[in-house]
Amino acid sequence: RAAKAEIAVIISQALPKDVETFETIDSVWVTHPRATLPVAAILRQSLIEVALARQANEGQQTKTEMVYQYLTGPRFRQRVEAIVEAFSTMQDDLDKERRVIMKQWAKRDEQINRVMQATVGMYGDLQGIAGKTLQEVEGLSLAALEGPDGNEEESS
Numbered sequence: 501r502a503a504k505a506e507i508a509v510i511i512s513q514a515l516p517k518d519v520e521t522f523e524t525i526d527s528v529w530v531t532h533p534r535a536t537l538p539v540a541a542i543l544r545q546s547l548i549e550v551a552l553a554r555q556a557n558e559g560q561q562t563k564t565e566m567v568y569q570y571l572t573g574p575r576f577r578q579r580v581e582a583i584v585e586a587f588s589t590m591q592d593d594l595d596k597e598r599r600v601i602m603k604q605w606a607k608r609d610e611q612i613n614r615v616m617q618a619t620v621g622m623y624g625d626l627q628g629i630a631g632k633t634l635q636e637v638e639g640l641s642l643a644a645l646e647g648p649d650g651n652e653e654e655s656s
Contacts, residue, residue: 506550507543511536 509529516523522531522539531539570576623640 506547509539509543 507529508527509531511531511533513533515530515532516525519525519530520532521535522529524530529539529543620640623637627634
């Protein structure tokens with residue numbers, strides 16, 4: 501205990517009755533001189549493994565402390581803020597793109613309606629001139645121009 505040793509070993513030619521080569525008695529290794537080297541090698545390996553386990557635990561505690569310090573420090577907050585800013589910018593860009601595309605769609609819809617109205621008007625003019633001799637054009641008949649409820653479709 502005074503030496504603060506992990507393992508106590510007694511090497512002696514005179515061993516207790518029930519010990520042939522080596523044994524632990526009250527947490528003390530008792531060994532015959534002929535078994536000293538193998539026992540020393542085994543105990544050395546055990547000490548190394550214990551030291552490595554302690555070192556791993558110490559490292560784990562240090563890593564845990566480092567992670568805690570990172571999470572509670574300014575660097576983590578700054579990184580999260582940067583991520584949130586990037587998402588906000590992406591959302592703003594998407595909203596702008598949506599507005600532009602909706603405007604383009606509305607413009608195209610209006611253009612299509614004008615072309616359709618002009619085509620229907622021209623077809624009506626030709627029907628007025630040619631009468632029944634003008635062949636029916638699918639999509640320009642009265643039934644095709646009416647909506648599903650029987651009313652004429654409205655342009656937007």
